[in-house]
Amino acid sequence: xxxxxxxxxxxxxxxxxxxxxxxxxxxxxxxxxxxxxxxxxxxxxxxxxxxxxxxxxxxxxxxxxxxxxxxxxxxxxxxxxxxxxxxxxxxxxxxxxxxxxxxxxxxxxxxxxxxxxxxxxxxxxxxxxxxxxxxxxxxxxxxxxxxxxxxxxxxxxxxxxxxxxxxxxxxxxxxxxxxxxxxxxxxxxxxxxxxxxxxxxxxxxxxxxxxxxxxxxxxxxxxxxxxxxxxxxxxxxxxxxxxxxxxxxxxxxxxxxxxxxxxxxxxxxxxxxxxxxxxxxxxxxxxxxxxxxxxxxxxxxxxxxxxxxxxxxxxxxxxxxxxxxxxxxxxxxxxxxxxxxxx
Amino acid sequence: xxxxxxxxxxxxxxxxxxxxxxxxxxxxxxxxxxxxxxxxxxxxxxxxxxxxxxxxxxxxxxxxxxxxx
Numbered sequence: 567x568x569x570x571x572x573x574x575x576x577x578x579x580x581x582x583x584x585x586x587x588x589x590x591x592x593x594x595x596x597x598x599x600x601x602x603x604x605x606x607x608x609x610x611x612x613x614x615x616x617x618x619x620x621x622x623x624x625x626x627x628x629x630x631x632x633x634x635x636x637x638x639x640x641x642x643x644x645x646x647x648x649x650x651x652x653x654x655x656x657x658x659x660x661x662x663x664x665x666x667x668x669x670x671x672x673x674x675x676x677x678x679x680x681x682x683x684x685x686x687x688x689x690x691x692x693x694x695x696x697x698x699x700x701x702x703x704x705x706x707x708x709x710x711x712x713x714x715x716x717x718x719x720x721x722x723x724x725x726x727x728x729x730x731x732x733x734x735x736x737x738x739x740x741x742x743x744x745x746x747x748x749x750x751x752x753x754x755x756x757x758x759x760x761x762x763x764x765x766x767x768x769x770x771x772x773x774x775x776x777x778x779x780x781x782x783x784x785x786x787x788x789x790x791x792x793x794x795x796x797x798x799x800x801x802x803x804x805x806x807x808x809x810x811x812x813x814x815x816x817x818x819x820x821x822x823x824x825x826x827x828x829x830x831x832x833x834x835x836x837x838x839x840x841x842x843x844x845x846x847x848x849x850x851x852x853x854x855x856x857x858x859x860x861x862x863x864x865x866x867x868x869x870x871x872x873x874x875x876x877x878x879x880x881x882x883x884x885x886x887x888x889x890x891x892x893x894x895x896x897x898x899x900x901x902x903x904x905x906x907x908x909x
Numbered sequence: 910x911x912x913x914x915x916x917x918x919x920x921x922x923x924x925x926x927x928x929x930x931x932x933x934x935x936x937x938x939x940x941x942x943x944x945x946x947x948x949x950x951x952x953x954x955x956x957x958x959x960x961x962x963x964x965x966x967x968x969x970x971x972x973x974x975x976x977x978x
Binding site: 570571572573681682684685688689693708709711712713715717718720721722 | 910911912914915916918919944945947948949950951953954957958960961963964965968969972976
């Protein structure tokens with residue numbers, strides 16, 4: 567947020583998240599090193615360095631798959647939202663696992679000649695296409711990890727930052743190509759191919775399911791009220807106390823209508839941080855709280871509480887009978903609109 | 910890729926990184942406070958920015974110029 571920056575805004579939830587992640591990765595790598603020799607083809611026993619590079623490589627692939635699955639999972643099931651809160655730490659850990667994989671490769675395959683290992687990697691013959699795929703993915707992962715601090719979001723602007731971080735999908739495609747042209751070519755059993763295919767298929771299925779669900783929801787345009795430009799936002803009792811409903815006018819952004827202590831307030835559905843869906847959040851400590859990263863805004867004017875400075879567009883509401891009407895024209899961000907008491 | 914091409918590529922990457930280090934340090938010391946009010950008085954987080962500054966220094970120079978106007 568726009569208060570003074572800190573290296574990491576630690577909370578108990580973030581500490582627990584990171585502890586579980588680190589423990590899971592350490593357990594995975596140790597298990598791989600321990601069980602790998604027993605599971606390998608006895609005719610082609612694996613040496614320790616090869617096991618280590620495969621352990622880190624597969625850990626990075628699985629972490630990357632998880633990082634990309636969290637977004638659609640959180641859209642499909644709110645119980646997965648806590649996985650989203652600290653996803654950038656997951657991304658940084660993925661990058662570290664990929665770097666460990668690369669370091670293990672350089673320390674084994676290219677460490678025993680007078681040629682510098684990076685020169686040997688790039689100029690190795692015959693040409694191995696999986697090397698540029700892997701290097702490309704590693705470069706993207708490093709770039710995304712290096713720009714994961716909130717400073718970069720503000721410095722590059724949220725749309726540019728978001729576009730940059732969408733390149734994680736390109737990194738995933740490069741990793742699949744890296745595995746496909748590399749480890750899969752030498753694999754003697756179908757396990758690796760199955761894991762890669764199942765992971766990629768799972769990601770595609772999750773994104774399609776989340777996309778279809780959002781498309782169905784977007785199809786529900788709010789009908790016009792008898793008096794233009796107002797639109798009908800549904801009955802007031804349909805809005806849960808401490809929660810919101812999301813209304814989609816014919817034109818403009820979706821609007822989140824919150825109910826808090828029997829009064830209704832409307833703000834844009836897009837969080838000023840990363841366009842998170844505010845309407846899926848809750849009122850916490852009297853403030854709208856984004857479900858993605860916990861950014862907060864006051865109900866009456868859409869302003870983040872001091873010392874933060876983010877502001878949301880607000881909207882006018884009125885109640886006619888038991889029905890809530892919404893003026894879909896946004897007020898300038900931070901405009902105070904008196905909440906409407908539910909009759 | 911020939912050995913010469915690989916060496917040239919790595920030399921170019923090294924030069925890019927050296928420029929990035931210089932720009933990054935200059936930005937952290939002289940530019941950051943001017944372009945982002947939330948960075949004023951905050952120092953502990955600055956080393957975390959260095960890898961990104963090193964990788965994106967041409968973009969950093971452009972944004973620095975735009976934001977400093």
